[in-house]
Amino acid sequence: MKKSILAFFALCFVAVAVFSLLQLSSIASTYREGAQGYEALAQFVTDSPGQSSAGADLQEASRGDLASSFPRVDFAGLSAINPNVAAWLILEDTQINCPVVQGADNTFYLNHTFDGTRNSVGALFIDSNNTPGFADQNTIIYGHHMKDGSMFAILQQYQSQAFFEAHPHMRLLTPEGNYLVELFAAYATDVTANSWRRTFGDEADFTSWIAEAKDRSDFVSDVDVRPSDRVVTLSTCSYVFDNARYVVLGRLVPVT
Numbered sequence: 670m671k672k673s674i675l676a677f678f679a680l681c682f683v684a685v686a687v688f689s690l691l692q693l694s695s696i697a698s699t700y701r702e703g704a705q706g707y708e709a710l711a712q713f714v715t716d717s718p719g720q721s722s723a724g725a726d727l728q729e730a731s732r733g734d735l736a737s738s739f740p741r742v743d744f745a746g747l748s749a750i751n752p753n754v755a756a757w758l759i760l761e762d763t764q765i766n767c768p769v770v771q772g773a774d775n776t777f778y779l780n781h782t783f784d785g786t787r788n789s790v791g792a793l794f795i796d797s798n799n800t801p802g803f804a805d806q807n808t809i810i811y812g813h814h815m816k817d818g819s820m821f822a823i824l825q826q827y828q829s830q831a832f833f834e835a836h837p838h839m840r841l842l843t844p845e846g847n848y849l850v851e852l853f854a855a856y857a858t859d860v861t862a863n864s865w866r867r868t869f870g871d872e873a874d875f876t877s878w879i880a881e882a883k884d885r886s887d888f889v890s891d892v893d894v895r896p897s898d899r900v901v902t903l904s905t906c907s908y909v910f911d912n913a914r915y916v917v918l919g920r921l922v923p924v925t
Contacts, residue, residue, distance in 0.1 A: 702790075706782050707767050707819075713743040714757065714766075739924065744844040750784055755795055756803075758810070759840040763823045769810055771795040779813075790815060798867060802845055803921060805867045806875060807900050814906040814915075821905035824917050827855035833888035839919060841901065850901060850919035853892035854882040860912045865902065872896035882918055894920050 740759075747754040747768060756769040768783050770792050778794040781787055795801075796809040812821030826832040839850035858864045864882075869875040879894045894900065899921045907915040 702786075702788060706784060706786060706788070710747070710768060710783065711766075713746050714740050715743075716740050739840055739842060739847045742842045754783075755801065755843065757842040758793060759842075760823065760836060761838075761840075763836070764819050765821070765823060765839070767793060767820075769793045769795060771799070771801060772797055775811070778811075789813075790820065793820065796865070796867065803841075803843065803848070803899060803901065805899070806869055807867050807902055809865050809867065809902045809904055811904050814908075821903060824855070824903055824905050825907065825915050827852070827915075827917050828887045830888045833890065837890070841921070847924050849922040849924050851890075851892045851922055852917060852919040853879075853890040853894055854886035854888075855915070855917040856882070856885040856887055857907050857909050857913050857915050858885075859910075860914060864914070864916050865904065892920055 742757045744754060751768075751770060753770040753772050754768050755771040757767070758769050759766050770778055770783060772778055772794060774797050775794070778792040780789050780791055782790055783792050791813050793810055793812040796811070799805050799808045814820070814822045814825065816822070827836075833852065833855070837852055839852065841848040841850050863878070866878060869878065875896050879900075883890075901919050901921055903917040903919075905915055907913040909915075
């Protein structure tokens with residue numbers, strides 16, 4: 670009887686181990702396929718003649734010089750693959766260097782990549798309720814917090830002042846023109862909070878919302894956001910508490 674019990678537990682252990690290995694293999698395969706799909710899209714982005722390879726001159730460049738520091742994106746080619754393409758987002762020296770889409774809802778791109786392949790990596794996507802073309806006072810871009818560091822996982826690093834000072838800007842390229850995204854706040858928030866507002870009643874309403882974001886921010890920024898400005902909110906999952914999200918906010922500065 671004792672040998673039978675030991676054999677049963679040994680069999681259970683082996684079964685659990687095999688199941689766990691299969692799960693890990695499946696996750697790794699999902700991440701690998703997602704990464705390969707996005708790497709293939711790099712052919713649609715080429716450096717501008719004046720762009721440095723590291724993009725290190727972004728922080729020192731004058732507004733007039735910024736246009737030459739942006740790469741060129743073949744939006745026509747990307748649109749042939751997916752007409753929902755809306756932008757290309759870059760955070761220098763990180764894995765954020767990929768297209769942004771806007772679909773008919775906020776669920777499809779949670780588990781479909783840019784080319785429509787079903788994959789839990791998903792895609793970076795603009796809130797379907799936002800006006801296209803970053804026309805709203807606040808445009809929201811969602812992305813997963815992937816365990817391999819891809820998509821929007823790096824945003825959590827903005828808890829550190831040092832990380833912000835090393836990465837104070839993003840570059841947002843669109844078919845209509847390019848923007849420097851001057852980051853001014855980042856914080857963890859609950860899904861029931863007002864962090865994802867798209868429009869505002871008046872200037873005072875907007876100014877109050879910006880002030881609250883800066884007060885809650887994990888880093889300190891000297892970016893001055895005015896009522897006439899448009900901003901972008903990058904949103905991803907966070908695990909600091911139940912139903913937490915991490916948001917990073919930036920001011921859109923046209924450069925072309």
